[in-house]
Amino acid sequence: xxxxxxxxxxxxxxxxxxxxxxxxxxxxxxxxxxxxxxxxxxxxxxxxxxxxxxxxxxxxxxxxxxxxxxxxxxxxxxxxxxxxxxxxxxxxxxxxxxxxxxxxxxxxxxxxxxxxxxxxxxxxxxxxxxxxxxxxxxxxxxxxxxxxxxxxxxxxxxxxxxxx
Amino acid sequence: xxxxxxxxxxxxxxxxxxxxxxxxxxxxxxxxxxxxxxxxxxxxxxxxxxxxxxxxxxxxxxxxxxxxxxxxxxxxxxxxxxxxxxxxxxxxxxxxxxxxxxxxxxxxxxxxxxxxxxxxxxxxxxxxxxxxxxxxxxxxxxxxxxxxxxxxxxxxxxxxxxxx
Numbered sequence: 001x002x003x004x005x006x007x008x009x010x011x012x013x014x015x016x017x018x019x020x021x022x023x024x025x026x027x028x029x030x031x032x033x034x035x036x037x038x039x040x041x042x043x044x045x046x047x048x049x050x051x052x053x054x055x056x057x058x059x060x061x062x063x064x065x066x067x068x069x070x071x072x073x074x075x076x077x078x079x080x081x082x083x084x085x086x087x088x089x090x091x092x093x094x095x096x097x098x099x100x101x102x103x104x105x106x107x108x109x110x111x112x113x114x115x116x117x118x119x120x121x122x123x124x125x126x127x128x129x130x131x132x133x134x135x136x137x138x139x140x141x142x143x144x145x146x147x148x149x150x151x152x153x154x155x156x157x158x159x160x161x162x163x164x
Numbered sequence: 165x166x167x168x169x170x171x172x173x174x175x176x177x178x179x180x181x182x183x184x185x186x187x188x189x190x191x192x193x194x195x196x197x198x199x200x201x202x203x204x205x206x207x208x209x210x211x212x213x214x215x216x217x218x219x220x221x222x223x224x225x226x227x228x229x230x231x232x233x234x235x236x237x238x239x240x241x242x243x244x245x246x247x248x249x250x251x252x253x254x255x256x257x258x259x260x261x262x263x264x265x266x267x268x269x270x271x272x273x274x275x276x277x278x279x280x281x282x283x284x285x286x287x288x289x290x291x292x293x294x295x296x297x298x299x300x301x302x303x304x305x306x307x308x309x310x311x312x313x314x315x316x317x318x319x320x321x322x323x324x325x326x327x328x
Contacts, residue, residue, distance in 0.1 A: 033205055041197055044307075090211060141206075147227075
């Protein structure tokens with residue numbers, strides 16, 4: 001038996017699949033951005049939708065601090081932690097998607113995906129002070145629980161979405 | 165009637181009192197720090213305790229990313245969002261405490277306060293790879309719901325704790 005005949009190892013990793021499942025199962029998380037005035041990391045509650053490739057869609061009000069911050073510096077992360085309120089939360093899975101967020105202009109396409117996740121958003125989609133942003137996921141930190149964790153490259157995360 | 169005879173307006177504001185109540189009612193939140201390698205804002209789940217003056221105590225593992233990040237740059241924020249998982253979460257109160265976190269050496273004092281909030285932590289308090297940090301709250305963003313929000317100065321936040 002030659003090792004040369006083995007199929008190429010899939011780039012999809014168990015951690016990446018777990019991260020994908022956590023993202024697909026959630027609709028709200030904590031966005032971290034950089035304050036415009038002094039570059040502090042600033043967390044805030046957001047709703048989101050997940051694109052087919054794993055990138056994240058946000059619909060942000062121009063009245064919100066995080067929108068101002070992203071306009072100045074697109075670096076961001078999104079924490080998805082569905083067990084946040086449980087007593088044993090530290091032993092439960094959560095994920096941080098790290099990347100750059102930028103405003104997107106193809107409003108129709110993003111609106112369709114976003115409203116599927118958040119039907120109530122339909123009533124303010126047309127407001128001029130709401131803008132879609134896409135968080136381009138560059139790397140992912142997945143924490144399964146105490147001592148079980150790892151970084152996932154953006155490529156491996158996207159591969160998990162590309163494969164059924 | 166002279167305006168000069170009016171009592172000085174209390175620095176304690178309704179927003180600051182609401183922020184205090186949210187902080188005192190929670191034990192877990194999302195910490196935002198700055199990645200050591202490239203300064204991205206990085207969110208992660210943490211447990212915490214609240215000091216009598218409103219500052220925050222964290223017990224961080226030296227194995228955790230956020231601990232490494234704080235060692236390099238203490239700028240941080242903590243989001244407390246107890247309604248994160250509720251359908252109408254965007255209409256519910258949440259707060260972001262912004263400040264600088266630094267390691268503290270008075271381990272006995274912080275351990276007492278921390279274990280009151282997290283009795284289970286008693287079993288790993290003695291581990292050398294856990295370190296207490298104090299988040300010195302410099303400003304606070306309180307969001308009551310859609311369109312009801314404001315910044316609170318650190319002084320007003322602390323005044324809310326100082327007054328019964």
